[in-house]
Amino acid sequence: MHFEGSAADSRREQRQLVDALDEDRADTDEHDGRRADDVACDITQLRTPCLVLREHVMKRNAHVMIDRATSLGCFLRPHFKTVKTIGGALIATGGSKRRLACSTLAEVAFLAGHGFDDLLYAVPLTASKWAEVLDLHSKLEMFHVMVDHHDQLDGMERRAKLRPPPEGRPLSIFVGVDCGYHRDGVDPEDSASITLVKRLDASAIFTFAGLYTHAGHSYGAVGPDAVRAISVVERDVTVSFAARLRDAGIKVPSVGVGSTPTCSLPPPHLEGVDEMHPGNFLYYDTTQQSIGSCTEADIAPRVLTRVLGHYQRSNTLLIDAGWTATSAQGADQGYGAIADHPELRISALKQECGEITSRDGTPLDYSKFPIDSILSIIPYHSCAATQQHNQIHVLDDDDRSVRCTWRICKGW
């Protein structure tokens, strides 16, 4: 990977760009497809259910993480899978439009179409996606993919015989590393993993971009100590593997770590790490709150819903948000929380409706929740809630006025 100037200069620029972005909101609006004057100017005029963004909170989350990465001597490569919007990507990259991780090729194409570059498709790549990957490779200055298995390379090499990458522009490939999550990635203790990297390093059609790991098991940890224990392992496993590769004569251009819990509660130092790539931190949610990654005040999105009915027999009220609006994740945790109403909980979510009751079983005071009044759901899992919508309404700092609407990238 090439950086203009030194890495330290680039990291300083990473921070400065954020400040500049705050001064120039217009840039965000230009890329969202819909302008503020297309949409209602007050949340009470929005059709419910809908997804809204407390943008000032998301910006703060982005600033905190960019500052943290800079101070830890890393670049931030935010994961796009949470926000899936151009406006969100601008804030996440501090306006640089460079360096994002993606979970689908549709996301890569969406970002590429809006002038973003240095994009990593962070899912093990197989040959069936070869044609699309080469198209994106030709459009982008820097496009990286990920592998963790010889068979993936076998398949791609077969495809490359029919359609190779352009002369002198090998496909940049990260190797996924399993740091204990055991979802994907090579076993860093297995010498065969070094063989895989050597194969990439020696290839004429591929180039080795570095290591990528994701400590997804940190989602199962609760409290700062438990998360930090994992973040230390995530760092050490990956940095050690990089050291063994270097001992074997292989240049390791970049070492990347990241999950929202481990990047929110990072180890004291990240020596040997070049990139952090969390995603959920841009929005956060009640899952991250319960892990200890954030407070409720840090959670940026809300699902707005209206009260449809009152049912004294069951001590519930009906809302017009079901799992189609928030996802069905987190049933045992009340699917998130109701903002400003800690006394309420969602007791059931159906396809297009939800039921709310009191948290302690006392009879609801229905006069406080008139039919058609708006309630605001703090998502249990903001990535999943976002995925259910085609757009997100961006609120001004008062959390009441809609400034503009961003399109959410869909598909694969």
Next chain:
Amino acid sequence: MHFEGSAADSRREQRQLVDALDEDRADTDEHDGRRADDVACDITQLRTPCLVLREHVMKRNAHVMIDRATSLGCFLRPHFKTVKTIGGALIATGGSKRRLACSTLAEVAFLAGHGFDDLLYAVPLTASKWAEVLDLHSKLEMFHVMVDHHDQLDGMERRAKLRPPPEGRPLSIFVGVDCGYHRDGVDPEDSASITLVKRLDASAIFTFAGLYTHAGHSYGAVGPDAVRAISVVERDVTVSFAARLRDAGIKVPSVGVGSTPTCSLPPPHLEGVDEMHPGNFLYYDTTQQSIGSCTEADIAPRVLTRVLGHYQRSNTLLIDAGWTATSAQGADQGYGAIADHPELRISALKQECGEITSRDGTPLDYSKFPIDSILSIIPYHSCAATQQHNQIHVLDDDDRSVRCTWRICKGW
């Protein structure tokens, strides 16, 4: 409600239309937005993850339910929330393009735009949706909404002072009845529920269309006896309430019951019931299979996915379908099943990837599941899986060839 000719004639026509539709597939294709030649002709050419439809299975499901409704002396008003496609609605209505229940106003508008009519928005309506409802009311010959609370009518009456329904065309309103599900609907034992219907009946801007109930608690029943016990109560509660309304001098034009379990395992007779309105039966899924509503052979949709990687350390393989492709519902039931591979189960679903392992813990034979080979997921909840996609690929009877692609209605 008006029917051409007698109700019995109409129900006979309901059956005949299905047979005619089988002869004329072109009608299905004309309305789906994309023709067969736009898409791959073999499933191996499809981008994964994707949703595919074994159309012959769905047609059989539709035929069985239409026959059942006809033989029980009822009309079928299929719920559109499961298929959300024009092609699916044509099959569900036997080509009549009449009589569907909808869960969103977006669905009503989508169907109205394709020549469908006699549509019921089966969610308690509140005043905030008044303007949209009146627009749809003006476009459709027969459009029905649902209420279950005086406050809903209060709100609408206030709006109607500013914008009333057209002269001589009151808004047709069903009253939701709680038959034991306790999600919504009026309490049929409460005399205040009769007052609500009287209010509708006496209104100049509303007209009383009938009763609508949904025995959603049947989803918690397992086995034919348990489901049938609920289907009997669903019928009796609603028919009894209708009788009390008639005793009070109110004409009850239609009595509707329905959930997929209770309509798949109906009571011996449905005397006094005019309409059945199940939805999930068009697709079915492993949830319905476990309740006893269907067999695995009756489940029409599949989520296609490809193998991305092999991980012997964790005895898993990685697939390119996560909860974004199937929903995260049914974790404790393996999120559904893998077609043709009862020895496999999905052990985890992440955002864009899933993990598969053996059901009994024996080491996977990876040679049977090469990287890039296709696996086919039988959904745990087909409504939720469908909701995750923008389109569904319709397969020919061989379950291998893609005939056309239908657009899925999104939003609210």
